[in-house]
Amino acid sequence: MRRWRAGGLCRSKARLDGKTVLITGANTGIGKETAVDMAKRGARVILACRDMGRANKAAEEVRKRSGNGNVVVKMLDLTSLRSVRALAKDVHQTEDRLDILINNAGIMMCPQWKTEDGFEMQLGVNHLGHFLLTNLLLELLKKSAPSRIVNVSSLAHETGKIHFDDINLEKNYDTLVSYRQSKLANVLFTRELATRLKGTGVTTYALHPGLIHTELGRHFFPSLPLWKRILFMPLYFVVKTPWQGAQTTIYCAVDESLKNTSGLYYSDCALKEAAPQARDDAAARRLWDLSASMVGLA
Numbered sequence: 001m002r003r004w005r006a007g008g009l010c011r012s013k014a015r016l017d018g019k020t021v022l023i024t025g026a027n028t029g030i031g032k033e034t035a036v037d038m039a040k041r042g043a044r045v046i047l048a049c050r051d052m053g054r055a056n057k058a059a060e061e062v063r064k065r066s067g068n069g070n071v072v073v074k075m076l077d078l079t080s081l082r083s084v085r086a087l088a089k090d091v092h093q094t095e096d097r098l099d100i101l102i103n104n105a106g107i108m109m110c111p112q113w114k115t116e117d118g119f120e121m122q123l124g125v126n127h128l129g130h131f132l133l134t135n136l137l138l139e140l141l142k143k144s145a146p147s148r149i150v151n152v153s154s155l156a157h158e159t160g161k162i163h164f165d166d167i168n169l170e171k172n173y174d175t176l177v178s179y180r181q182s183k184l185a186n187v188l189f190t191r192e193l194a195t196r197l198k199g200t201g202v203t204t205y206a207l208h209p210g211l212i213h214t215e216l217g218r219h220f221f222p223s224l225p226l227w228k229r230i231l232f233m234p235l236y237f238v239v240k241t242p243w244q245g246a247q248t249t250i251y252c253a254v255d256e257s258l259k260n261t262s263g264l265y266y267s268d269c270a271l272k273e274a275a276p277q278a279r280d281d282a283a284a285r286r287l288w289d290l291s292a293s294m295v296g297l298a
Contacts (some may be wrong), residue, residue, distance in 0.1 A: 007210055007244070008269030010251040016043035020098050020144075021253070022091065022137075024048045024076060024130065025105025027058035030152070030209055033246035034102060034253070039066035041254065043100075048076035048087060078105055078129030080116040081295055088136035097144040098137055100253050103130040103151045103186075109175040119294065120168040122175075126182035131189055132295040138202070145201025146259060149193065150252045153186035155208045155267070158275040160184030162287055167294075185287060187265055187274050192284035194263025203262035205252035209245040210268065 021038045025031045026047040039045045039062050047062070049055035055073045062071045074090055077083035091098065107125045115124035134149060141147045160180035163169060169178055190206035197204065251269040252258065265274035277283065292298075 007240070007267075008247060008251070009244075010037075010247045010255060010269055012251070012255045014041065014254040014256060016041040016099070016254065018042075019100070020044045020046065020095055021100040021102065022046040022048055022098060023102040023104055024078065024133070026062075027051060027055040029242045030246040030249060031102075031104040032058050032062065033242045034104065034249050035062045035071070036065050037246065037250050038100070038253070039063070039068040039071055042068065044070045045072070046091070046095075047071065047073045048105075049073065050075070050077045050079075076105075076133075078125045078133075079121065081129070081132060082116070084129050084132045085136065088133060091137060092140060095140065098140040099144050099147045101134060101137060101141060101147075101149045102249060102253060103134065103149070104249065105130075106152065106182075109179050111175070112169075112173045118168075120170075120173070120178060122178045122182045123167065123169075123185065126179075127185035127189065128291060128295055130186075131291045132297065134189075134193070135292075135297055138197075141202050142197075142200050147202050148253055149190075149202065149204045150249055151186045151190045151204070151206045152209060152249060153190075153206045153265070154179075154183040156180045157184040157187050157208075157278055160275075161277065162188070162283060164286065164290065167290065184275075184278055185291075187278040188280070188284040188287050189291070190265070191263045191279070191281070192288045195281075195284075196288075197262070203259070205258065205262075206265045206274070207248045207252055208265070208267040208272070209248055210240045 021043045023031050023035050026035045027049045035045050047055050047059055059071045059073050063069050074087055076087045107122055110121050113121035119128055187206045190204045194204045248266055248269050252266055265272055
């Protein structure tokens with residue numbers, strides 16, 4: 001059952017020598033496993049993380065497991081647009097190229113918290129922070145083309161809705177509604193980004209990594225009543241490991257068969273049709289314009 005639940009594996013042997021990969025939230029979970037894989041392929045790997053202590057420990061582990069010493073840590077707090085801009089400036093000043101950007105970091109079903117800039121936390125971290133970071137790094141990605149942008153979304157997008165009239169859910173906050181909205185935003189962002197980047201050599205991918213045993217559920221499971229936690233316990237025996245959960249991210253980042261595709265959605269290392277609301281081009285454009293306004297992009 002565990003092997004069946006693990007889904008597909010990335011079989012690509014593509015090398016990344018001389019290339020640079022930036023991964024957000026790479027100090028734990030599937031982000032760290034993705035970093036190990038990228039480093040094994042010979043890439044220069046940048047771990048963009050909020051907790052520098054944990055990030056430095058993770059970087060040392062990535063170096064040891066991959067045999068690649070070209071692994072660096074940079075500060076990124078996605079709850080702060082100031083921090084996002086600082087990282088982008090740092091990358092432009094210190095890096096000659098950026099071949100793969102993996103927007104992996106995320107938060108799931110937290111209380112009704114606000115970011116430093118006043119955004120609802122899940123929307124701010126899962127979508128707006130990555131939206132701004134990606135836009136600020138686009139010129140470097142174009143310069144390094146062919147290059148890729150990989151956005152880690154979720155199956156939760158299938159029941160999501162963008163609340164354009166109350167994007168921060170201030171009128172009626174619900175942890176699950178917020179999470180679903182942010183994951184739908186990831187897929188719509190990927191779709192609109194592909195349209196805007198057509199002909200540049202930069203391609204985009206959204207994905208569902210699967211049900212994984214990571215720290216992402218740290219706000220969700222403790223909030224459940226005891227009887228629900230008991231019902232969820234059998235899932236621990238069939239959920240993916242972080243290594244298994246990273247496979248679709250890796251697939252989207254390196255697989256040669258995807259080099260001429262862009263803006264699509266993947267699961268278990270295979271193309272999957274996104275939900276109808278995630279294929280709404282008008283909604284994708286509207287979300288882009290709203291997001292750009294919120295983060296202060298011209």
